[in-house]
Amino acid sequence: MTEEKSILAVFSDLAPAADAIEQLRLLGIHDDCMNVISGIPVTEAMLGRPSQWTNVPRLAMGGAGGGMLLGIFLAFITPNMYTISVGGQPFAPVPPAVVVIFEMTMLGMLLSTFLGVFLDSYFPSYRPMKYVPEISDGKIAILIECPPPDEQKITDLLKKLGAESVKEAEAQHL
Amino acid sequence: MADHKKQNEHTHKSHEEHLREEHLMLDPMPRGAMNEMVMESMHTTSWKFWVVFGILAVVVIYCLFFQWYLLIKGGQGLAGVMRPDYWGIFLVNTVFWIGISHAGTFISAILRVFKAEFRRPFTRAAELMTTFGLVQAGFSIFMHMGRVWLAYWMMPIPNQRGLWPNFHSPLSWDLLAITTYLLSSTMYLFLPLIPDLAMARDKSTGWRKTFYRILALGFRGTEGEWAHLRTALNIFAFAIIPVMFSVHTIVSWDFAMATRPGWSSTIFGPYFIVGALHSGMGAVVMVLAVVRGTMKNMKYFIRPEHFEGIGKLMLIISMTWAYFFFNDYFVQWYGGDKWTKELLHWHEYGPLGWMWFAMLIVNVAIPWATLWNKKWRSTPWLLFVVGLLINVGMWFERYIIVPVSATINRMPFTWRLYEPSIEVPMGIGTLAFFILLYMAASKLVPLIPVWEVQEGQMAHSVRKFGRETVVTVSDLE
Numbered sequence: 001m002t003e004e005k006s007i008l009a010v011f012s013d014l015a016p017a018a019d020a021i022e023q024l025r026l027l028g029i030h031d032d033c034m035n036v037i038s039g040i041p042v043t044e045a046m047l048g049r050p051s052q053w054t055n056v057p058r059l060a061m062g063g064a065g066g067g068m069l070l071g072i073f074l075a076f077i078t079p080n081m082y083t084i085s086v087g088g089q090p091f092a093p094v095p096p097a098v099v100v101i102f103e104m105t106m107l108g109m110l111l112s113t114f115l116g117v118f119l120d121s122y123f124p125s126y127r128p129m130k131y132v133p134e135i136s137d138g139k140i141a142i143l144i145e146c147p148p149p150d151e152q153k154i155t156d157l158l159k160k161l162g163a164e165s166v167k168e169a170e171a172q173h174l
Numbered sequence: 175m176a177d178h179k180k181q182n183e184h185t186h187k188s189h190e191e192h193l194r195e196e197h198l199m200l201d202p203m204p205r206g207a208m209n210e211m212v213m214e215s216m217h218t219t220s221w222k223f224w225v226v227f228g229i230l231a232v233v234v235i236y237c238l239f240f241q242w243y244l245l246i247k248g249g250q251g252l253a254g255v256m257r258p259d260y261w262g263i264f265l266v267n268t269v270f271w272i273g274i275s276h277a278g279t280f281i282s283a284i285l286r287v288f289k290a291e292f293r294r295p296f297t298r299a300a301e302l303m304t305t306f307g308l309v310q311a312g313f314s315i316f317m318h319m320g321r322v323w324l325a326y327w328m329m330p331i332p333n334q335r336g337l338w339p340n341f342h343s344p345l346s347w348d349l350l351a352i353t354t355y356l357l358s359s360t361m362y363l364f365l366p367l368i369p370d371l372a373m374a375r376d377k378s379t380g381w382r383k384t385f386y387r388i389l390a391l392g393f394r395g396t397e398g399e400w401a402h403l404r405t406a407l408n409i410f411a412f413a414i415i416p417v418m419f420s421v422h423t424i425v426s427w428d429f430a431m432a433t434r435p436g437w438s439s440t441i442f443g444p445y446f447i448v449g450a451l452h453s454g455m456g457a458v459v460m461v462l463a464v465v466r467g468t469m470k471n472m473k474y475f476i477r478p479e480h481f482e483g484i485g486k487l488m489l490i491i492s493m494t495w496a497y498f499f500f501n502d503y504f505v506q507w508y509g510g511d512k513w514t515k516e517l518l519h520w521h522e523y524g525p526l527g528w529m530w531f532a533m534l535i536v537n538v539a540i541p542w543a544t545l546w547n548k549k550w551r552s553t554p555w556l557l558f559v560v561g562l563l564i565n566v567g568m569w570f571e572r573y574i575i576v577p578v579s580a581t582i583n584r585m586p587f588t589w590r591l592y593e594p595s596i597e598v599p600m601g602i603g604t605l606a607f608f609i610l611l612y613m614a615a616s617k618l619v620p621l622i623p624v625w626e627v628q629e630g631q632m633a634h635s636v637r638k639f640g641r642e643t644v645v646t647v648s649d650l651e
Contacts, residue, residue, distance in 0.1 A: 035396050035397060036396070036397050037394050037395050039205060039369070039395055039625060039628070040205075040625045040629045041403070041404050041629065042397075042400070043650065044401075046650075052397050052398050052400075052401035052402075054398075054401050054402050054405050056405040056406050056409065057409065060409050074338075075341050078330070078332075078338035078341065079338070079341075081336060082332070082335065082336045082337045082338065084337075096341065096342040096347070097341075099351075099424065100341050100347065102420060103350040103351050103417075103420065104350065104354075106354055106358070106420075107350075107353070107354040107358070109409075110354075110357070110358045110362075110409075110413055110414065110417070111357065113361075113406050113409045113410060113413075114361040114364075114365065114406065116402070116406065117365065117402045117403060117406045118391075120402040121398065121399045121403075122392075123392060123393070124391040124392055125391065125392035126387070126388075126392055127392070129392065129394060131394045133376035135394070135395055136209060136376045136377070136395075137205050137206035137209060138204060138205025138628065174375060174376075174387060174392060
């Protein structure tokens with residue numbers, strides 16, 4: 001089994017990058033073998049790329065559920081764990097419980113959303129990665145995984161389509 | 175005919191140039207140049223900065239930490255709180271700082287949800303205010319607490335006897351709400367900061383490189399990373415708004431749940447929220463004026479159009495605050511309750527009556543008299559002054575609500591005017607600490623969210639409708 005080659009093509013603009021993706025697809029490069037790296041959030045529709053899957057909304061909902069259960073525990077269960085009855089007062093009243101449950105639900109939701117970004121993006125990651133600093137200056141890079149025999153063909157195509165630089169991607173410390 | 179056509183073209187061009195000068199979103203620069211400008215603003219530090227920084231550091235050490243040490247050592251007797259005013263400046267400052275913290279969320283979340291494009295360059299400056307304001311609010315509560323080392327008693331953990339805190343108490347709700355808000359606003363500050371930290375990492379060397387490398391978490395800007403970040407920011411923008419509302423509503427309930435004259439009011443929740451936004455927007459405009467005036471390259475990013483936009487919001491909020499104030503006042507006045515009448519008389523004609531009238535002048539009269547004018551509200555120094563006055567006025571409002579109102583109860587023999595003592599330097603200490611944290615952050619964190627600015631610039635363009643040149647915005651999301 002041959003090891004895949006990584007090519008990093010840097011474009012100065014969005015349109016040639018989108019064209020390049022289209023041409024690479026026609027050349028037989030699967031969408032899973034390409035990744036676009038950019039300094040601003042370029043939508044999948046702009047580049048003609050498939051939608052990115054994200055678990056963040058599901059994690060947020062899960063966190064909200066967990067937070068709500070914690071709120072219910074604090075508001076309704078803890079008074080029963082050491083009972084102090086005060087005359088004329090309900091033991092576990094609902095209106096104050098709404099406040100506690102709301103706060104814990106929101107805290108659970110926002111914490112899990114935050115952690116969701118970490119989990120889905122594999123943050124923090126300080127390993128060497130394929131990257132060029134020009135990306136933060138507004139360039140758009142396409143990272144392509146391809147079999148070694150296709151390397152030259154792809155490099156020529158990308159250069160023809162207006163890539164500023166096409167080189168073998170090397171993992172480096174950011 | 176040809177001359178007429180030529181003149182038309184010239185007019186069209188000059189109008190377009192004028193639009194570009196006026197609007198940051200229509201005046202794009204290469205991303206690399208914008209990055210350089212933001213990095214340069216962080217790296218360029220004058221001796222004046224260090225002088226102010228040093229003075230503030232001394233003020234913080236003496237007024238905040240040393241006085242706090244004395245308070246802990248000597249006990250709450252050193253403070254001016256005494257029957258009937260057990261709630262003094264510490265709680266005034268708590269409410270004040272929580273109010274300041276509302277501006278960040280308002281600007282960043284509400285304006286993001288409504289896609290108000292002028293927000294883009296100053297969302298971070300406002301978000302930083304939220305986090306640093308909440309730190310001061312937390313400090314102020316701990317000062318009020320006295321035996322601060324027992325603060326953990328409020329945490330939802332049982333004590334040695336298995337007794338849990340009472341979650342039916344507004345003070346417990348305070349802990350939950352403020353903790354939720356502090357954590358949420360810090361996370362909401364950090365998430366959109368990650369791409370800018372990655373930019374700073376790519377542009378830095380030495381210790382700064384290591385610092386940004388750690389904080390950027392390995393962000394590269396892949397499609398997946400942006401998708402997760404964008405989804406999270408959308409969730410945050412919607413979810414943090416009710417959290418923001420809940421925080422100041424719960425703070426208002428600390429007062430409104432007590433059946434005291436002046437405090438027991440069903441309108442206190444929204445009245446407090448509007449008051450928080452009033453002081454918060456005033457503080458944002460002050461910060462922006464200072465950042466624009468003192469930091470390098472900031473005149474490109476923060477322009478009169480931004481002051482104009484915030485000025486409009488300030489005017490609307492001032493009107494809303496006046497509406498709630500009158501609503502609260504009028505219902506109490508009309509009710510005719512003996513003790514409430516005494517309180518209202520005390521507010522207006524008591525020894526601090528000047529404060530009550532000053533509050534109305536600076537919170538209502540001055541904003542209305544100045545902010546209606548587009549030219550005036552586009553003038554940074556003028557908005558700084560109005561913002562400062564509003565903040566003084568809002569502090570007065572909290573002072574009137576807390577210790578001045580607490581004086582009048584149903585036992586006239588206890589009435590006594592509150593005289594603050596150690597609270598005054600400690601309050602000054604929190605203000606100095608807020609400014610100090612902000613100054614430090616301005617040198618460590620990109621104050622301008624460059625990627626958001628570039629995204630906005632990509633979405634904006636000018637288009638000609640007939641002979642009129644207009645600004646158009648595309649929805650890129």
